[in-house]
Amino acid sequence: MTRPDGAGLSDEQRYDQGMQVRRAVLGDEHVDRAVAGTVPLTADFQGLITRYAWGDIWSRPGLGRRERSVAVLTALIALGHHEELAMHLRAALRNGLTQEEVVEVILQSAIYCGVPAANTAFRIAKDVYSEA
Incomplete structure (x- = not known):
């Protein structure tokens, strides 16, 4: 099995x-x-x-893909991995997050990762979601 x-x-x-x-x-x-x-x-x-x-x-049963996406988005924002962030912003929607929920993740990251990091994340999200 x-x-x-x-x-x-x-x-x-x-x-x-x-x-x-x-x-x-x-x-x-x-x-x-x-x-x-x-x-x-x-x-x-x-x-x-x-x-x-x-x-x-990503195959472990402990978290669903939505929760994994939240964790990944936050880590990528904190570490400034912008190319990977763009990729995972697309993936977050595929994993069931809404754009509104992504906004909340980025706002939450502003407190713990810094306002400049969140500002950049919002710019990247705007670019990524305008592609769709």
Whole structure:
């Protein structure tokens, strides 16, 4: 039996599980672009994030994808990872958050991550959501 957290799975099974979750969260278009852009230099890293981040961590049963998106958005805002933030702002909607809830996450982050970080997050969110 396949466990949702990847425990007891082979690397190949974790990769397959991770790819399913990665596609569900980020969308086929994004994942296809990432896979197509993989070169020998980045292949091990792509495998690592697919197996570990998506196959193990995002697959764990303790939090739903909505809650994981809230945690990820906050961490990316705090750390200033703007490119990843844009990607996960799109993913947050796919995971069931509304734009209004994303606004609340960014407002909450203003208190704990800083107003400049939240200001940048709002700018990125405005750009990302105007694409849709």
